[in-house]
Amino acid sequence: xxxxxxxxxxxxxxxxxxxxxxxxxxxxxxxxxxxxxxxxxxxxxxxxxxxxxxxxxxxxxxxxxxxxxxxxxxxxxxxxxxxxxxxxxxxxxxxxxxxxxxxxxxxxxxxxxxxxxxxxxxxxx
Numbered sequence: 001x002x003x004x005x006x007x008x009x010x011x012x013x014x015x016x017x018x019x020x021x022x023x024x025x026x027x028x029x030x031x032x033x034x035x036x037x038x039x040x041x042x043x044x045x046x047x048x049x050x051x052x053x054x055x056x057x058x059x060x061x062x063x064x065x066x067x068x069x070x071x072x073x074x075x076x077x078x079x080x081x082x083x084x085x086x087x088x089x090x091x092x093x094x095x096x097x098x099x100x101x102x103x104x105x106x107x108x109x110x111x112x113x114x115x116x117x118x119x120x121x122x123x124x125x
Contacts, residue, residue, distance in 0.1 A: 016060035019043065 019039050027034040046052045051067030088104040098104035
């Protein structure tokens, strides 16, 4: 996901981007070490999937139109669906806030039922 988000940062570059530029941007997004070897692996996979293309005779890569659409889709899905959904599943979320969303209510009900089931299984064993 971080690699796709980083690729969106290179959409405007006519000359493309290099492995080192990708490493720097993904490292900043992940806030953990991201090495050149990892970038090489990711770049190969992105080429095979048709999301980027290598510029002939250079060590630079360009985002394809398909790659741009996929990167935008995943970035928007994360921002609009995944991040807010995970926020309401946070166990530290106060009960009065969790009671406002059906997802949080369903999750807490599931969690309670699972804990009860596990407790019964442990007692039976």
